[in-house]
Amino acid sequence: MKHKRLTEKQQSYINMIIGIIIIGLFLFPLYWMITTAIKPAGESFKTPTLIPKEISFENFVFKNEHGVTLVTYTKNSFIIAIGTTLLTMLLGVPASYGLARFKSKFNSYLLLIFLVAQMMPSSLILTPLFINFRKLSLLNNYLGVILADATLTIPFVVIILRSYFKDVPKALEEAALIDGCGPLRTFIKIMVPICKSGFVVALAMSSFMSWGDMVFSLTFLTEERMKTLSLILYKAMGELGVRWEILMAYATIVVVPIVIIFVLLQKQIVGGLTEGSVKG
Amino acid sequence: MKKVKRKSYYDKRKLIVFAFVLPAAIYMFLMIIIPIINNIVMGFQNVDLMNFAKGEKKFIGFDMYKKIFQNSTFRIALKNTISYTFWCLVFQFPLGFAMALFFSKKFKLSQFLRGLTVIAWVLPMIAVAGVFKYMFNGDIGIINHLLVNLKIIKEPIKWLAYGDSAMTAIIIANIWKGVPFNMILLSAALTTLPTDVFEAASIDGANTVKRFFYITVPLLKPAIISVLTLGFIYTFKVFDLSYVMTGGGPGSATEMLSTLAYRYSFSEYNFSQGSAVANVLFILLMVVGIFYISLVNKEESNN
Structure with a gap:
């Protein structure tokens, strides 16, 4: 009452x-x-x-015993996150478009591989990648970690973006194509603006995922000057033990860029994740 | 005339579209398919640090699998992974659902506040593991401090030093990260529900609880199934939390299949043994995974 x-x-x-x-x-x-x-x-x-x-801010200026400063770790993390995001968009965007627009046996197998890849544990490919990367001297190399991180980000991006592209009426593009727009211009003029929040999610999530990855950098980066922030946070937990204020400073540097980007783009990121998930 | 032009236009398009997917297909072949095949083959071989450099690869059939299944650590890791996943889902699903229901009400800031929780889901696992390890610290952890002050416990607990409490701590950390994921997927599904059904039911005298169990849940069934399936998959393969918070310890109390696979391959350098454990993990995941894929395919053919 x-x-x-x-x-x-x-x-x-x-x-x-x-x-x-x-x-x-x-x-x-x-x-x-x-x-x-x-x-x-x-x-x-x-x-x-x-x-x-x-x-x-004294906790942030702490230097570790390896003589490598936080600037180097941060730089490494940025290179890997940007590299992975570029690779992911370069391969993932056209692939999701192709999968959304074109039905064939090949494409349905490819989609299946993306779904399996999204579900598989990293440990499944970790040992073979380590052995192959060793042969190709991709250990202690940015490219190795970028290629490996993209096994997480490309399937994620393809599955989300594909569902966006699928919802755009084909007639829109066909009209543009018939009007004489090339395929690339049609894509940029029609798909990008309509699927904007899908692109924001794709960009944000692939940079977040590669920025925060620990497993691949833990396995492929052994040289101190190559290590990333998230890896150094893990290592510091073993080396510094009870200096929690310093460890939390490391953790803060790991999360702050994500928190800032997230708060700025919250509407698109949350909206994109929800829409992408509803469409499946 | 028009028809011919249209046909050639589509033929050309076929090639263009194939060019769209090809680079990613090549990447997936080299970085996912080949390594998976390598890993399966390695499970039947005996590759370790000793014979790895020489390149001798002896096929040993199912011996590696016999070996791991006889190993008590493996059986503990399997049991841990299952109970960890079970308890995570038991808590994070209802919590996520409750939050989704609450934030689906129309009130000021509801969308914004709901969105903020998603931050927990996008944060790197390593940072989450770090802060929860700190909060569960036996000496200066805030959780002990709070529990002692609220007189729930008399003495501080060394959470990460005992098997059961260490597992509890890891499960709580994972629930924190999993709740927003459950919430956001269920919220999305809630917005698609027709409101008139609820109005009709409440006119007919159905109370909130009845409406929830007789209307909301049945209508949300597809979303609930996919949330639980995906939640299972993401939880079952977790690596960072246990690896960082406890290192699988104390003893093997929080060892998971993924951390055990890692330990075999990269601490003991028994590559084949690590591969075999990862293969078992993959097969178990795929049991649920195939179910999920069939859900996706069903939705696909409905469209």
Whole structure:
């Protein structure tokens, strides 16, 4: 009965407050990571303080014993993430377009391979890739990790983008083609604007996935100057042990670019993921 | 005249479209198919660090599989992977569903707040593993601090030092990452539900619970099945969480099939043994995977 007395507007505000509390609690681990990183070293050891009393960036300038600075690791991560994203878009976009637009035996097998690849564990191909990369001297090489990371990103991107392209009426492109637009121009003029959020998701997710990969860099990068941020975060957990404020600073550097991009493009990313998943 | 032109136009298009998929097809062949075949072959051989350099590859039939199945660590890892996946799904699915239902209500910021949770899903596993390892730390972890202050526990627990509690910690970390995934897929399906059915039902006197079980769940069945299937696949193959948070320990208490495969190949350099474990993991995943693929194909032929 009590609920009946609330106006719709009041109910909406109550829901909003409940919603904010849920999300606040849910995102606590992220908050905890970042605040630990910006607290002075001593503060994390004492009774945990929810809100940092003092803000300090000393945890970010810590140098490790290998004589390699965070700048190098960050650079490596950027090269690998950008390289993987470029490769993924270069191969994935045309492939998803082809799969969406053209039915053939070959294409249905190819789609099956993409689906299997999306499901398989990385450990399935890890040992053969390691052995093959060793022969081709792709170990301790950006290209090796980029090629391997793309085994995660290309299937993901193809499956999402294909469902976008499939929903664009064929008549639109045919009209453009008949009007004398070449296939490439038709694609850029018609498909890219209509499937914008699909492209945003594809770009964002392939850079996030390759930026955060640990398994492949762990296996293929053994030279210190080649290592990535996420790999060094793992290594530091073994080497620094209890220096959690420094470890959380590393973790913060790993997550901050993703958090920023995500917040800026939230609408497209979430929308794209949902739409892509509904269409299957 | 017009007809002829149209035909040649489509023939030309066939070639163009083939050119579209070819580069990716070649990539997939070299980077996925060949390695999978290599891995299957290696499971029947005996490749380790000793004979790897010499290039001697002896075929040993199913001996490697006999060996791993007799190994108690493998059996523990198999059991762990199954129970880990089970408990993750048991919690993350209902939690994700509840959040999807809540945020499907129309209120201020509902879309934005729902979107924010997706951040957990896109964060790198390594960073998630790192922060949860910190939060579950026995000495300065915030979780112990909270539980002691709320008088739920008397003494701080060394979460990652004991088998069961270490497994619990890893499961909680995975649930955190899995909830948004469940929520977003179910939210998407919820928006497609026709509202008039619900109105009719509530006029007929069906309460919220009844409406949920008799209308929402049956209508969402396809989405629920695909969420559970995908959730199973993503959880079953997890590597980073256990590898980073506990290293499979204490003992083998949190060893998973994926971490065991890695350990055999890259800590013990028994490449064939690692390959064999990965093949078993793959076969188990494909049992559910084939079910998922048939779902996708069914949807495909409906369109």
